[in-house]
Amino acid sequence: MRISFSILGIFILLLTACSPNPYRKTNRIHKKQLKRYAKELRVFPMEQEDSPSQVNYGPYPVGTTNFNLRRPNYVVIHHTAQDSVRQTLNTFTIPRTQVSAHYVISDKGEVFHMLNDYFRAWHGGVGKWGNNTDLNSTSIGIELDNDGDEEFTYAQINSLLDLLKNLKEKYGIPTENFIGHSDIAPTRKVDPNANFPWKKLAEEGYGLWYDTEEVKxxxxxxxxxxxxxxxxxxxxxxxxxxxxxxxxxxxxxxxxNFDPLLALRVIGYDISDPEAAIKAFKLHFIQENINAEFTDYELKVLYNLYQKYL
Structure with a gap:
């Protein structure tokens, strides 16, 4: 009986290892949508104006020779707040969820590239950073497999750094434009959690950080x-x-006359809800005592960062 169970276990293991991509069905849907958008992009200017229009178009169409694809200018980092990377991949491949990201990184460091960087993923939702109120249209969304409370793994952060290096070099994304979901949506989101190594990322050139010695x-x-x-x-x-x-x-x-709220706005935070903005700042840069009050030390940190963002 023991031998039978062992053989069955090996058979199941081999079957799993050799099974086709479990997302082949949704991959077909993905490719179908790509074809539809590609068809729209190939339409020459004015050719789509088949119906009567009050616009006084010229006598013939003229397509400019000077253009390229829109390029992402921000990276927004999230944690998944789900139980496993498989659950997240499923969530992002079910149409009714209406949520997605460009990349998902498992706790083992596996990177799943789910959407072409030039396409608009649905990861940011309602949010604001500086004067930008549509981060989905200008950013790349990266989800880290994390339940919301746990530490981020060494393999996961290493893979993230490798990915960020590629994205920064490929698109020329400014150092200060690597931000978190809680930064752009302080009233709604608290990801990535306080365990996220923002300081380490800043040391590698992805996001800004304060100068500890200068703050002292x-x-x-x-x-x-x-x-x-x-x-x-x-x-x-x-x-x-x-x-x-x-x-x-x-x-x-x-x-x-230093105004903490003005400083938060200069950095990029939406200060329409001051308490939420302060908490989001502290989640990113202080990572403890996440409340709506500034200590003297935290005010100095804010001032140091404010000067960097000016």
Whole structure:
């Protein structure tokens, strides 16, 4: 009986290994849609104007010789919040879900390229970054297999870095345009989670990060005292009293009129919901104590980043 079960197990394993692509049916649908869009792209200007139109077109069609494909200018990183990469692949191949991404990376580091980079995936939803209110039309969406709480694996992040290198070189994507889903949709999304290594990505050239040593040198204006408030016979205990302004390089003082919300907007955040914007910033750059309040240190981090994004 034991031998029978062993033989059955081996047979099932071999059958699974040799089975055809489980997504062959949806791949056919994908290819059919590609053909339809390719047909639309081949239509010469004015040839689609078969019906009567009030537009006063010229007597003959003229196609410009100077054009190319639209290029993605952002990369938006997500976590899947699902139980497995197989579940995510299924989700992205069922029409009724109305959601997709260009790439999915498994926890083993396998990269599934699900959509041509020039096509518009449905990954960002309603969101905003700077003045851009349609990130789906200008970005590449990358989903990382992660349930929303767990650590990201070494293999997964290595594959992500390899992919980002290719995308940045191929499309000339600016360093600051590698962002997260929570950055563009702070009222709705919290991905990728606080375990995501944004600092490591920034060190490799994908996204910006603050300068830790520079932040340590900064002083908030409230922690200093003005020159005129110091009397000649005053003896200051710098351990308990504010530093005199004349003793600090002015470039190291966060100005009294520094506006945190304005800084968030300069970085790119939608500040229509201030609390959500602050939480999204902290999820990306602080990655602990994700609340809507800034500590003194976090204000210095924000100021340092604000200067980078100016």
């Amino acid at each position: 040198k900064l002083h908030l204006d409230k922690d200093t005292i003005r020159d005129e408030s110091i009397k000649s016979n005053d003896t200051l205990d710098l351990r308990t009293q504010p530093l005199p302004k004349q003793a600090i390089d002015s470039s190291l003082i966060v100005p009294q």
